[in-house]
Amino acid sequence: MNYANWDCPGCGGAISAEEFAAACGAGSVSCPGGTSACGCGSQSACGCEKSTCPPGAPMICWCRPACPKPEVPQLDEGCCCKASYRAALQLLCDSQIASLVDFDGAAFITATYTAGAPLTTAAPETTPADNLSTLSGSFLRLSSCNCDLLDISAALYYPPTTSTGVTATQVSLCELAGIALQVAPGTAEGDITAPEATTRNYRCLKQLLSQRLSPCNSRCGECSCKCNCDDCCCTAGILSLLSDNNLSRKVTLAAGQLILQGVTLLGTLGNVLVLANDSDQRIYFVCAAKVQFLG
Numbered sequence: 001m002n003y004a005n006w007d008c009p010g011c012g013g014a015i016s017a018e019e020f021a022a023a024c025g026a027g028s029v030s031c032p033g034g035t036s037a038c039g040c041g042s043q044s045a046c047g048c049e050k051s052t053c054p055p056g057a058p059m060i061c062w063c064r065p066a067c068p069k070p071e072v073p074q075l076d077e078g079c080c081c082k083a084s085y086r087a088a089l090q091l092l093c094d095s096q097i098a099s100l101v102d103f104d105g106a107a108f109i110t111a112t113y114t115a116g117a118p119l120t121t122a123a124p125e126t127t128p129a130d131n132l133s134t135l136s137g138s139f140l141r142l143s144s145c146n147c148d149l150l151d152i153s154a155a156l157y158y159p160p161t162t163s164t165g166v167t168a169t170q171v172s173l174c175e176l177a178g179i180a181l182q183v184a185p186g187t188a189e190g191d192i193t194a195p196e197a198t199t200r201n202y203r204c205l206k207q208l209l210s211q212r213l214s215p216c217n218s219r220c221g222e223c224s225c226k227c228n229c230d231d232c233c234c235t236a237g238i239l240s241l242l243s244d245n246n247l248s249r250k251v252t253l254a255a256g257q258l259i260l261q262g263v264t265l266l267g268t269l270g271n272v273l274v275l276a277n278d279s280d281q282r283i284y285f286v287c288a289a290k291v292q293f294l295g
Contacts, residue, residue, distance in 0.1 A: 106152070112256075116180075137154025
């Protein structure tokens with residue numbers, strides 16, 4: 001199931017060069033190479049660019065409503081990432097992103113249980129890696145009538161591998177340490193094999209998510225040590241260390257029962273870290289307040 005029915009409006013898509021010229025006027029088009037302002041209205045964005053998904057695709061022109069990053073509500077979350085999780089997961093409402101995610105390949109990890117995948121006990125031979133087996137849970141939707149929950153369908157495990165015999169249908173956002181999502185499997189096309197198409201999906205998914213997240217804007221050599229030693233919720237220190245002061249963007253951490261080794265930080269949204277595993281082609285949403293150890 002590679003479709004999420006969350007009633008989230010799309011952000012528009014590519015149009016033909018002829019439609020672009022008609023909307024923007026022949027004198028205002030600057031193609032190829034970058035974007036240009038045009039007469040699509042103050043709430044729109046226009047331009048031309050060479051698509052990288054898939055590689056080798058032709059230049060496209062576009063004119064669509066601007067797609068701002070999801071806004072995290074300005075409230076004191078304390079040590080709960082509820083608002084940040086909802087904002088981050090709303091990224092999956094975008095039709096381009098949703099088409100690249102396998103919503104039936106999901107796992108949900110708390111400090112006590114896992115749902116959708118038992119844990120592995122063997123140390124990984126290579127990195128990047130996680131400690132999850134095959135992801136088999138389903139991520140259904142953000143609960144429409146309750147801001148505290150996600151609707152899921154996933155077998156519940158007591159770590160590392162003991163099945164409880166229960167199928168979880170909802171999970172509390174405040175208890176979630178992390179969510180793992182598998183990339184959507186690709187389909188063979190011409191000379192491209194199915195594994196190659198899956199890798200292409202994964203690369204496109206990383207690119208699209210990175211464009212919508214807060215980047216790692218570290219300025220080399222600049223001291224950014226800002227500490228509040230009276231604050232017992234450590235999201236600020238974790239976010240600063242893993243994003244602002246992390247030039248390599250490589251992350252090893254333990255959050256609840258989830259262990260990630262050598263994964264790549266794509267960016268942050270509020271108190272949620274969004275990470276990618278190039279080996280297993282998985283995406284993770286991790287609550288910074290649940291991070292217990294760093295490697």
